[in-house]
Amino acid sequence: MRPEHRDRTRTRRQRRTEDLGLQPALTSLRAGLTGPSAPAKHHEKDASAVTYKTERAITVGDITISVRTSDCTTLDLDVSTTGQVIVRGPRHTTEAQATGLVQRRRRWIYQQLARIAATTPNNPIKFLDTGEVFAVLGRPHRLRIVPDAEQTEPITRHQHPEMGDWLHMRHATVTNLHIARRTLINFYAKTAEDWLKIIRPRIAAFTSKTEIPLTSSTRLRTTRAHYHPTRGLTLHWATAQLDEPTLHELIHRALKLHTVTDTRQLDHALRNLWLGNLSTPSKHLLGKQPSSDSTCPDGSAPPTETALSFEHVHVKPVHTGTVAPSHRKATER
Template identity: 25%
Template sequence: MSATRNKDIRYEVIRSRRATADIVIERDGRVLVRAPESIPDERIEDLVEAKRYWIYKNLAEWRDLNATRVLREYRNGEGFLYLGRSYRLLLVADQEEPLLLKNGRFCLRRDLADRGEIEAAKAAFRNYHIARGSERIRQRVDYYAPKIGVTPRDINVRELGNRWASCSPNGSLAFHWKCMMAPQTIIDYIVVHELCHFHHLDHTDAFWNEVDKVMPTYGERKEWLRVHGAGLDV
């Protein structure tokens, strides 16, 4: 839904079984209003109007952060992230796997880069991170879930568009494959964040208190992701 009274602020509304409404700026700069199913459109417009300054301020900050987005090229020596470290790219011919991390370098099969089709090279990185993330992130979920007192139904790593992770009403967790580019401490924060949503769907004080119980330093990790998240890309 687009705003009517707030014509200068474009936003979308996602309704779900939640108690309160809030506004978030997505990673692609979209303004998203997450609202209870029963709340009328007029109340949502009132909320957007009341948060007008906050929305402008955060959109300006989003533009500043994304102005420094790294545009990587698939050529020898380019740096690509994995678990918070940058590894130089090496194009190789004698390799069956599309992408390997060995001897301190990301080894990409040369034919994927020589085609000039960026999507083929990107797919190699995406599939690599999904394969490694499926094991590592599951381990971290298994570690933190008992501390939070929850039992996820399913865990998968995949493309999630502009979300780092999601928690479905049926207890399934999904994580963006790009999480694997962040340091382990940040991955842990994303895991804890989603697990705490089993108790609280909203980002209320009760939710953040739940996060704080398990991860008192979550604020620093949340801030790191806000500042550096745009650079986690291939």
């Protein structure tokens, strides 16, 4: 709309109001609502409307409680997956109220803490040094740091009936802790997928689908085995450390089939899996590469190419599906 048209419209409206005699009434009505000389209002924040969140720690018996207050209206009690006991309540929650709730729910709190302690992985530490033992499908494999010129793959697996099983890792891989961890995780994931391909007919016999997807997960925060009707069966990479009977039992649990072994034994094996916690390599490994004629810590000669049957594993990232979380937070109201 053109400016002159807007001015002409406003003048026409004012003229119509004056002709009808409504201007005095409108003026008095406007003065009664806002006042004849009402100053401009400045909208300030009301302090009572601001949400304040506080957190303090109290001790009830032998339990340390974290009391968190906010604008909520109810008082509840949580036990996190890390074993922290949390009381949530309104801003005016007192220590006596929080203590009373904890004392009333003391038995439930101890039950949740016992469940978390029984299901939390031990997460052992592995050392990147020659002689460290890594389990592969239930068989112990000793680690050997080899010169870079001896092999091109980051890690290779060697099996011999008399000299035992070995994992050979290049020196360049060991010097970087992140690369060494990722190399071992991908190696276990590849081992798990190869094992799943071997037992695919047995898994298909337990399900209604013949072409069930079988994958392994390289995520650390996942369940050890998960079955989805469309995404198939997924194993955590760390399960490749278990022996085959335990893996079969784990798959039975994921498929909700009958169990033939003690479930406590399976839970104990799952809690003691190595989950990728590596220590810093030794300083002498970072300085120079080991020679091909170096001996092992137990004094035995290192395995040779002519004495061993090699299984070369080319490590690649493994794409996985979605896997459910391992623990859920317990809540009591």
